[in-house]
Amino acid sequence: MATREMTFKIGGEAGQGVESSGAGFAKAFARAGWHVFGTQDYYSRIRGGHNFYQIRVAETPLYSHVDSIDLLLALTQEAVDRHCDEVVPGGGVICEECLEVDCATLDKRDVSYFPIPLTDIAKEQGGAEVMRNTAALGAAAGLTGFPLEVMASVIEDNFRKKGTEAVQVNLRVAEAAYHWTQDKFGEGFDYELPRIEDAPRRMVMDGNQAIALGALLGGCKFVAGYPMTPATSVLQWMATHGDRYGVVVKHTEDEIAAMMMIIGAAHMGVRALAPTSGGGFSLMTEGLGLAGMTETPVVVVEAQRPGPATGLATRTEQGDLLFVLHASQGEFPRIILSPGTIEECFDAGWRAFNLAETYQCPVIILSDNFLANSVRTIEKDALDFSGVHIDRGQLLTEKDLDALEGEYLRYAYTKSGISPRALPGHPKAVYQATGNEHSPDGQLTEEREPRRLQMEKRLAKLECALTEMRGPVPYGPKKAETTLVGWGSTYGPLRETVDLLTEQGESANMLHIRDVWPFPADAVREALSDAQRTVMVEGNATGQMASLVEAHTGVNIDHHIRRYDGRPFSPQYIMARLEEV
Amino acid sequence: MATREMTFKIGGEAGQGVESSGAGFAKAFARAGWHVFGTQDYYSRIRGGHNFYQIRVAETPLYSHVDSIDLLLALTQEAVDRHCDEVVPGGGVICEECLEVDCATLDKRDVSYFPIPLTDIAKEQGGAEVMRNTAALGAAAGLTGFPLEVMASVIEDNFRKKGTEAVQVNLRVAEAAYHWTQDKFGEGFDYELPRIEDAPRRMVMDGNQAIALGALLGGCKFVAGYPMTPATSVLQWMATHGDRYGVVVKHTEDEIAAMMMIIGAAHMGVRALAPTSGGGFSLMTEGLGLAGMTETPVVVVEAQRPGPATGLATRTEQGDLLFVLHASQGEFPRIILSPGTIEECFDAGWRAFNLAETYQCPVIILSDNFLANSVRTIEKDALDFSGVHIDRGQLLTEKDLDALEGEYLRYAYTKSGISPRALPGHPKAVYQATGNEHSPDGQLTEEREPRRLQMEKRLAKLECALTEMRGPVPYGPKKAETTLVGWGSTYGPLRETVDLLTEQGESANMLHIRDVWPFPADAVREALSDAQRTVMVEGNATGQMASLVEAHTGVNIDHHIRRYDGRPFSPQYIMARLEEV
Amino acid sequence: MVEFQDYRSPVRPTWCKGCGDYGIWNALKFALSELDLAPHEVLMVSGIGCGSKTPDYTHVNGLHTLHGRSLPAATGARLANHGAEVICVHGDGDGYGMGLGHMMHAARRNLDITDVVQNNRVYGLTKGQYSPTSPEGFVSKTSPQGAIDRPVNPWALALAAGATFIGRGFPADLRHLVEVIKKAIQHRGYALVDVLQPCVSFNRAYAYDYYQPRVYKLEEESGYDPSDRAMAWERAHEWGDRIPMGILYQVEGEPTYEDQVPVLQEGPLVKQTFREWTENDFEALRSEFI
Amino acid sequence: MVEFQDYRSPVRPTWCKGCGDYGIWNALKFALSELDLAPHEVLMVSGIGCGSKTPDYTHVNGLHTLHGRSLPAATGARLANHGAEVICVHGDGDGYGMGLGHMMHAARRNLDITDVVQNNRVYGLTKGQYSPTSPEGFVSKTSPQGAIDRPVNPWALALAAGATFIGRGFPADLRHLVEVIKKAIQHRGYALVDVLQPCVSFNRAYAYDYYQPRVYKLEEESGYDPSDRAMAWERAHEWGDRIPMGILYQVEGEPTYEDQVPVLQEGPLVKQTFREWTENDFEALRSEFI
């Protein structure tokens, strides 16, 4: 076996099935025992533009994409023009013969050129022009000796819902392209991707799916949302699974309604979630404060994309941290989790509800497009399904309430700030919840002292919640000259950067902040206490996490690497920028 | 003349005219040559509850209310019960005979009790029961020897729109109560408030009026808003003055629409303003980002009240600073002014438009209920009307455009980040403005480089804008042991605290931060460089300004005095809290 | 038997003397108790405004939300627990202004929610600005020269939006209002009750004296058929010397939204226990990703 | 003379081949140029969605705003410069979903705005979720078991809200659509043009083949009188084998909002120079506070 690792890039227009074939291909590799990292890049339009899907495969676990590619599958001229340069020496380019390729340059760079009549092959097998993507996959499989039957199994799965005819044609197209390519170029390409025998079966999952799955297992029973990239698939995944698993999913008229609906549902006692992106979150701002004031345990998934306003609808950024932290008038506790891996997404999915119900406050899972829509292979037991547990905090049972003596005080003063909560519906616990300031019984008040005490009660919850915040995750040698600091989706690229630096004999480690608010200041300070030179890597222009770290730990961040062009960090990008700092 | 200073408190239910008589009385004092500070406290309801209006008068300028009162005008039992304790020795209590007053305690504390048949006096003069407030004012005037004809002039002004009959009855009631009281108690009260001869005529104005006036003079021609306490009177003042001065005022369906309307209007070239409070601002959040992205010069007045959610609708707080600073997804420049005095409000009103048009970004005037609705006397020339000027920044004229060669680039890259702006309507400058990322010509783009460059272009504007931010205002001795730091409406109470401390021989000064964003870090750092012990005084629970100061200047704030019970700071409150720190 | 008294709260209303909200408040308490609904079986959701304080003055589960947002909160509450009787109470600024979009969507979804709008044709709580139902020319603090927005017609809008029950009452005719509210509660589906609410502080011109001689009851009109959409459309526009009350429109048998959500057929969501996840479930879920 | 070509932009649309938005785009350009309106005299305001990209593809002043928010932006623009012809272009999710409240208020205000809604009965840009006009039972990514919200009826809602012009077109009948849009633009007041827009990617069931045999023109119906509200109400509900197009309703002579704002009688606000403040003005302003 010649290959230990390689990256494919499938590039074409929207509507050419780049995303679906990329996702299928990724799954096929996983089935053949390879580790996969797959990421997409597409335009906010339905047709045209230039999209690509990048799949990295290796024998060992992967955490990030890389900038260089080994095999380019170019479905359009633009794909050729944009990406040929990215192919490494020894790599190759697959495309239709009719596209213009600068063979001389490729040659000079030792990149092989594989012109293949993809459309013709598709048509010969009775397929439509769009099946050229299937042909391309077949060709790539042929070139790398990837087992055809594994590819076939994925094609079957993917096209099943379109009918047997669709399955059959696609299979024929893939097979024909496979053989055509193997016959013609079989020997001309140095990479080999056979089935890895005895590899365990692994899951291929993206961040949105992991959050949704975690939420589902964590007892989420109501989802209200309005589609918005990159959060839409949380809503859609829930819609697809709702009937089977007992989740009511409502596509609302807008995000204001989504927030209000989850407040209504959570108030009645149901675990409720609303997925959105920054624009939708803007509309939820007022409702967030209502949840804060009424101490209603709602969960919002905010998958960031580049703003302001519509910004870059289908790209990635980490620009909303301080916004979600301070959103809405006044001051009230909220909890913010910023998972960085599929595993952390899954955990965030169910933990959010436990935290929300325990601290009776809104919880925000802050993700981003890169995390939300990139897939990675994980071991079947990487997500500890049976470890999921439900903790509803101080929720009074019917029995508790039956036994209640005296008046029920929904907002009783307590040291922890947490007041035992009754769900509406019990005769002994008829109470008011209001967005106005209120006394312990929930009745509106405008007086000084109850106001002060309720403020202090609510804010006290943050102190308690802090004890449940997971500290930052270190990676790499314990002591190092350079410590890379990141949060959220930078985990993977940073981890691989540390590996690369270590390989190069440089001394580097990293710290990944995953639970953001209440800010685990002591843990972060402690973790950074040995750091010699800190470099904060984050996907925004103003250094939002850096400012939090500095403000809360007193640690000074020495250097900043910030990206705000809508694209995710890659280890190579970070390496290059590290040279500058 | 025995009095150099005194404080009245008129207390009663909503609907008893507490506010209107308070405001009238304040104006009367101003007309008689006294300096006045008037502040109100009322419940979010139309009738009942307990409201009061507090008027402090003195021969010298006033900047704050004080906690102690000299003469209580209690219209209800609750007013008696709540406020008798606040009356200082030597002071007095006016109320109906029928109310229960603990005369023994008053006596012990040397507080005079003046039972007066207010309702009977009103009825005897043919007035209705509600005119008991007029009677109370008359009585207070009688007790203090305040010139009746001045009081009469205000009554005439206030009731003129209700007709001559209303004027006449009220005049009779006031006069009757005046004489009744003077006859019965004339000698029994040590305070005297005669007309101050040769005093200049002064204006009595609140923060909202000053902002509105500044905006009007500054060329504001469009106001869109939705009523929300404490910002409503900006909208209403503009509605009343619009027809006369050429301002179109639209009461919208909600705050989302208000924000979108000012964006539409400002885009077409008109100076446009939207007044609101935190709840409405929450709804404007998404639109704020659109203004940021399209570089549309809009101005928002955010008059804070205690949150979260509805909170305390009619009270004060400074809890929205970090919210307005970070509101909306993504990162874009905004300018925040936080005036603290009537004069600063006026300046903010017109400066906001110059800043908005110069830097082509949203400008927020962040005020609060205390500032918005408290009145103060200011000299006639305190507001430099003729100093107001209009600077539209790099706005291309018709002539510029006629002469334009080549394509007009609305979002041209420039070093300052400011791109010359054309208003839609010229044949040579037909362009797109979009909330999507765009290239210099305004066309939507999703590419890396233009994205990066536009981000940098937009954010660059903040650096330029920083040069126009007014530094913090010091008060008191240059060197002092204690430096009080505040922002916005704390100016007055802090200033008087410094005076009190100085009187007591303590060494204290203060620093008032008025332009908040871009944060004038150098100026603040410089101003604090001599400070020995800093005490930040702000009206919130989490120390929002303190965190900004620390983050941006590196200066450490030693102590914090925070208030979040919905009530404004008074010098006495600060003094008491200073003892604790 | 539930009694009117069961809804009595120790908290006293702060409404002005003579405010129509008192009557609406009493009508709600009568209607609920006469339908034998106990306070703990009801959720009263309100927005922000004078009238939106109704739950605060009532011994009932209350959810006092944000200005204009009661309907989506009620929708979430209802989907989470359709065993509870969900009633919205809010003003005209709240419901027909800021919240109009939500109302249109709630109506077409036909959730089983009763929506009582205290229509005083003015903003009460913020002290007298014109509202979406204020007549043209209405002089107020935000329309000092008279309003130039043509008023909304809540009945016509509800009808166009697909509301399955549309009614109106007037608190001065308390018994009639109680009956209309009762029918609205009993109706399966979205039910709007527009209430002509006198505001004695900021809208004296359209208070008791104005409505008293003008209102009449549709049920007393011979030939009026509330299931006839065309008739309803016509009457929805009647406003002047005669102002109709009662049931403008009612269509029965339309399925509610809740009826059509498969998951809810198992009973109220909040009563459904958390799923006991089995190894089979895990396997099924995992296998999707393999 | 303004030509169609004057509206040509170098930017090419990214819509799918066969998308109805092409026709609507062309119809707009024809209508505007045939009315002799030059690109700089027009402001095209859009929301977010496939169709909302129309201004980006057109040589015209464009304001591409936020999802659901084009109408209030257009309102502000129009009040600031009523010399400009203000046209809104946006999708059904945008206009009849998120933005429905704004539409109801814009209609009752009767600002002189033309509101073209690209009604493809689906969310295009976010790739196929059901929209407010999707029929019951519509299977989509957010309604995998079929939608259970009953669809909005934009015509009925516009009528109930007080729109003074209500029309419909179909891009496959381009000339007719052009004429409807032209009449909408010429109409003084709020004018809704609902366009049956085929989305060939996410809603093939309701595309050309569906509409072609069903659409008919109201102007060809003998006896149809677009000034008759009752007739309009009836036809607004016709949807099935026959789907009406053309002008459902038009009432002329209603004053626009702009007509009634005293300040605007001096001409467009943006053309009114800043007031030269005099000492008298200052005195008048100061004296209020003395």
Ligand SMILES: Cc1ncc(C[n+]2csc(CCOP(=O)(O)OP(=O)(O)O)c2C)c(N)n1
């Ligand atoms: C987002 C927001 N904007 C504004 C307000 C201020 N506000 C409170 S009640 C109200 C209007 C009340 O009118 P209506 O809904 O008719 O109720 P009423 O007081 O007349 O019963 C307004 C504007 C608010 N609470 N929230």
Ligand SMILES: Cc1ncc(C[n+]2csc(CCOP(=O)(O)OP(=O)(O)O)c2C)c(N)n1
């Ligand atoms: C506040 C907000 N929520 C969600 C979105 C995502 N979004 C963009 S377009 C769209 C729906 C498009 O549907 P429609 O308005 O019918 O336009 P079409 O694409 O069909 O032309 C959505 C949900 C957004 N841009 N903003």
Ligand code: SF4
């Ligand atoms: S202001 Fe009007 S609506 Fe509010 S309580 Fe008073 S009478 Fe009722």
Ligand code: SF4
């Ligand atoms: S997805 Fe539909 S609406 Fe969007 S461009 Fe394609 S055909 Fe047109």
Ligand SMILES: [Mg+2]
């Ligand atoms: Mg009202």
Ligand SMILES: [Mg+2]
């Ligand atoms: Mg659509």
